[in-house]
Amino acid sequence: MTRNKLRLAIVGAGPAGIYAADILLKAERNFDVSIDLFDHLPAPYGLVRYGVAPDHPRIKGIITALREVLDRGDIRIFGNVHFGEDITLDDLKKHYNAVIFATGAVRDASLPIPGIELEGSYGAADFVSWFDGHPDFPRTWPLEAESVAVIGNGNVALDVSRILAKHADDLLTTEIPANVYEGLQASPVTDVHVFGRRGPTSVKFTPLELRELGELRDVDMIVYDEDFDYDDAARAAVSGNKQVFVIDKVLNQWRQRETGNASRRLHLHFFAKPLEIVDDGTGRVGAIRYERTAPDGEGGVVGTGEIREIPIQAIYRAVGYFGSPLAGVPFDDSYGVIPNHEGQVLTHDAETGEARQLYGVYATGWIKRGPVGLIGHTKSDAMETVKHLINDLGNWWSPESPSEESVVELLESRGIAYTDLDGWHRLDEHEKALGEPEGRARIKVVPRDEMVEISRGE
Structure with a gap:
């Protein structure tokens, strides 16, 4: 089977998901790549935005590096999209060749x-x-x-x-x-x-x-x-x-x-x-x-x-x-992770009871290894997962609607008020403007509906 393009979904737009996207785009490969990031929050960056104390500006500097990756424009973001509700694993199989889960542990x-x-x-x-x-x-x-x-x-x-x-x-x-x-x-x-x-x-x-x-x-x-x-x-x-x-x-x-x-x-x-x-x-x-x-x-x-x-x-x-289970995805309740071998998600064979690879499904970050390690670990973690993704080319899914437009049509047909990269820029500028009169870098907008309205320009 020959492949000339990988349509990849990444669920989770924190450091783990963004690093995985960046590493894949820069990796040596003999096929084109198109990546869509999905996140249940209207804004990207995951635990760097919502898990680091506000008086830690040095750690917040990680956002600058993540922003540079997103601002290249070769990765699409769909924020305010809940996996398991707004979009399912079966949906992803119809539109992508593979998915990486980078949902962290919250x-x-x-x-x-x-x-x-x-x-x-x-x-x-x-x-x-x-x-x-x-x-x-x-x-x-x-x-x-x-x-x-x-x-x-x-x-x-x-x-x-x-x-x-x-x-x-x-x-x-x-x-x-x-x-x-x-x-x-x-x-x-x-x-x-x-x-x-x-x-x-x-x-x-x-x-x-x-x-x-x-x-x-x-x-x-x-x-x-x-x-x-x-x-x-x-x-x-x-x-x-x-x-x-x-x-x-x-x-x-x-x-x-x-x-x-x-x-x-x-x-x-x-x-x-x-x-x-x-x-x-x-x-x-x-x-x-x-x-x-x-x-x-x-x-x-x-x-x-x-x-x-x-x-x-x-x-x-x-x-x-501790990690949270995802609809339709194997989960280890004891450790709070998706069971995997170096990022390749594993499932148990109902007949033999043995673990086998669940083709097309991968994990990276804390949902893969548990909540240990710093940003450096997250990068090496993503490299390991991406290496297997590339080598598994022969076992990718064969989506029936792989076009980039089809995912947008799906979300819009379901009435999902998703946010995109332009929307994040609007929210980002709005928060900075709120902080400016007080001499602060930004003041966060908290209510979800307000975040979505600002992002969507409504």
């Missing part, structure tokens, strides 16, 4: 401890979506607690802790929407407690994230001397790993700081394994109960049996993200 991973279901217990991903102005989340957030716990020792835990502890006025230089500023401005918080079950040399956050915490205005950084009695494994980590060395140095500098004058405090509790969220008697969060842990001599920890409790009125779990 749900909070669970934390199976008693009391986690109490009122005042939240997932970090939901909170991030709120303060990032995600159109599918409520406009208000219950910020009523004076003392808050954040469980986790990764960058998301630090993002959540920083936004909770930071004074709202110090976010006015960012793209933070007005409703988020108003919510944070009214917050009565005085203490944010961050819990990690391992020691300071085993944290998952980066030195840059940690340093930013220490730069918060009118916030004391509280660390506890008992957490710095290192064993040989911890000392080896400090001397043998530059990142751990810098983190250790920053934390030890904080130990020397004078505290007690700030109106807010951010506490870092290491060697603290959460056991239970305690009910205050009314069905709300009242305290966190945790076990003090100790190094096991091999880089891990063991419980000491010492139980402690700290009064809190809210808790955020930041223990990782």
